[in-house]
Amino acid sequence: xxxxRILTLSQKELLLNSGIGFVEYDALHISLMxxxxxxxxxxxxxxxxxxxxxxxNAFKAKSNSSLKGKIQFYCVGExxxxxxxxxxxxxxxxxxxASELADLIVSKYNTNRFLFISGNWRRDDIxxxxxxxxxxxxEIKGYETSFKVKSFNTTxxxxxxxxxxxxxxxxxxxxxxxxxxxxxxxxxxxxxKKHSENIIVANKPTVENVLVQVVKKLSFRT
Numbered sequence: 001x002x003x004x005r006i007l008t009l010s011q012k013e014l015l016l017n018s019g020i021g022f023v024e025y026d027a028l029h030i031s032l033m034x035x036x037x038x039x040x041x042x043x044x045x046x047x048x049x050x051x052x053x054x055x056x057n058a059f060k061a062k063s064n065s066s067l068k069g070k071i072q073f074y075c076v077g078e079x080x081x082x083x084x085x086x087x088x089x090x091x092x093x094x095x096x097x098a099s100e101l102a103d104l105i106v107s108k109y110n111t112n113r114f115l116f117i118s119g120n121w122r123r124d125d126i127x128x129x130x131x132x133x134x135x136x137x138x139e140i141k142g143y144e145t146s147f148k149v150k151s152f153n154t155t156x157x158x159x160x161x162x163x164x165x166x167x168x169x170x171x172x173x174x175x176x177x178x179x180x181x182x183x184x185x186x187x188x189x190x191x192x193k194k195h196s197e198n199i200i201v202a203n204k205p206t207v208e209n210v211l212v213q214v215v216k217k218l219s220f221r222t
Contacts, residue, residue, distance in 0.1 A: 004026075005024070011208060011211060015214065023156070028163070028165055040113075043071075043112045043114045044073050044114070044116075044117065045116040045126060046142075052083050052087075058142070072090050074094075115139075116130075116137050119143050121145050147172055150173060152174055159179060161181060161188050167192055181199050181200070182210050184205050
């Protein structure tokens with residue numbers, strides 16, 4: 001197996017305990033940006049843990065810590081929610097995808113003014129839905145993603161992808177075989193479908209569930 005993200009020890013054990021060998025590397029490099037958080041900020045949208053990290057880092061640089069209790073987050077993903085809450089902030093709403101989060105904001109929170117923390121390769125789901133429905137928001141680029149290109153001179157029995165950009169980074173110096181592509185969610189799977197028909201999508205958008213699908217597919221193969 002090839003994982004396009006470095007796994008944690010517990011994640012590695014999920015594979016090793018099932019007799020599955022793997023190679024791992026980070027296909028992407030994330031750089032957090034410095035930016036000023038407007039004093040009027042109360043409602044923050046982040047679609048990844050990187051967005052949440054960038055906001056928390058910027059917030060630590062502010063002298064007015066009394067704002068912390070007023071800020072509510074609207075985020076994508078359970079791990080992003082956990083990071084936000086562990087950082088002492090409140091999560092008002094969480095969804096499993098940016099499009100679902102946009103729909104939720106439009107239906108339930110459309111009178112708020114939002115600060116959207118985005119990356120340089122962000123999708124259009126959030127800004128398009130907010131603009132279309134006349135929901136007020138400001139956007140700040142909180143982090144930048146770039147490729148970490150690495151060439152592999154072997155064919156793997158499966159490839160683990162966690163984002164569309166991770167797929168594009170891998171393909172900068174490699175080609176895909178007929179082996180299955182394990183994808184963390186539908187957005188990643190849509191990119192994968194451009195290159196293969198052998199795609200398996202995690203039941204939940206977590207790294208652990210991607211690994212569960214790998215174990216189901218490969219551990220009992222003869």
